[in-house]
Ligand SMILES: C[S@@+](CC[C@H](N)C(=O)[O-])C[C@H]1O[C@@H](n2cnc3c(N)ncnc32)[C@H](O)[C@@H]1O
C-alpha cells in the first residue's frame with residue numbers, strides 16, 4: 213500500500229489494524245503525533261541551531277526518520293525487526309533524500325549506549341521506560357517520548373503501572389492527566405540518575421497515548437530541580453476534591469477536607485510541574501504548514517495547550533455537575549463565572565468538557581452555582 217505523509221512517499225504492508233498479530237509498521241492514527249514531531253523539530257532547531265542528529269529509535273516503516281531527513285536532519289533509524297529495517301531502507305531509498313540516512317538493525321538500547329545523538333525519539337509499543345535510561349545517559353538536547361500504555365499509567369491496570377513507572381498511579385476522573393504526570397515523574401527520575409534535568413516543553417495526551425518532549429540540561433543541580441517538581445496527589449472519590457503535595461515523602465489526608473469522607477486516594481510520585489513551555493508551543497504551532505494531513509487538529513491542539521492553565525489536575529465539568537445533581541451549562545459561561553469570582557480558569561486539551569482552575573471543588577461550586585440551577 214502506498215502512503216504519502218508530510219510530503220514523503222512510503223510503501224507500507226497492506227491493510228493494518230492495531231491489535232492483530234501482524235506487526236503494525238505504519239499506523240495512520242499516529243499522523244498527528246508525527247506532524248507535531250516534525251513541527252517540534254523545526255521549532256527546536258530554530259531555537260537551538262546546534263541540534264543536528266536525530267535518532268528515530270523505533271523506526272518501523274521509517275516514516276519519522278524519512279520525514280526528519282527531508283527536513284535536513286542527520287538521521288539514524290533503528291529497529292530490532294529485520295522486516296522493519298528492510299522496509300525503512302526501501303522507504304529511505306524511495307524518497308531521494310539529500311542527506312544520508314543510516315538504518316541500523318539493532319537493539320536501540322545498545323545503539324544509544326554506543327553513540328550520542330542530539331535528539332532521540334522513543335516511539336515503542338507500550339511503555340517507553342525500558343529505553344529511558346539509555347536515552348538520558350547519552351542524548352544531548354531533546355528526548356521525545358510516546359507512551360501508549362494508558363491503562364497502566366492512569367491506574368486502571370494498577371500493578372502494571374506500578375511495575376513500569378515505579379510509582380503509584382490512581383484511577384481518577386482526570387485519568388489521562390494522571391498518565392501524563394506518572395510518565396513525566398518516571399522519566400525525570402530516570403534522567404536524574406545521570407545528573408540530567410528534564411524540562412517538558414510540549415506534552416499532550418491524545419487518543420490513547422501520551423507524547424512528551426523533554427529538553428535536557430546536563431547538570432546535577434538541574435536534575436535536583438526536576439526531582440523537586442515531584443510530589444503526591446490526594447483525591448477524594450466522593451466529592452472529587454483534590455490536592456497536590458510537593459516532595460517525595462507523602463503526608464496523605466486521612467479525610468477529605470471538603471466532604472469529610474474517607475475515600476481519599478493517594479498517587480505519586482507524580483510530576484507536579486509545568487508540562488509545556490507556552491511560548492515554545494506557540495512556536496511549534498507556527499511550524500505546522502497547511503500541507504500536513506492533521507494541520508487543523510494540530511494547530512487547535514497547540515492553541516489549547518498554550519492557553520492551558522498550569523495546574524496539576526483538570527476537572528470534568530460534566531462529572532462535577534453529575535456529582536452535584538445539576539445540569540451542566542455552556543463551558544464558556546461556566547468558566548466566565550469562575551473568572552468573575554476571581555479565579556484563574558481555562559479549557560484543557562483533555563476533552564471538550566474539561567477545564568483547569570486554581571479554585572478548589574467547593575470554590576468551583578460556590579462560584580458557578582448561580583448559573584447551575586434548573
Ligand atoms: C510503535 S512501532 C514504531 C512506529 C514508528 N515510529 C512510526 O511512527 O510509525 C515500534 C517499533 O519498535 C521496534 N522495537 C521494539 N523494541 C525495540 C528495540 N529494543 N530496539 C529497536 N527497535 C525496537 C518494533 O520492532 C517496532 O517496529
Ligand SMILES: [Zn+2]
Nearest residue numbers: 448451468471
Ligand atoms: Zn470529598
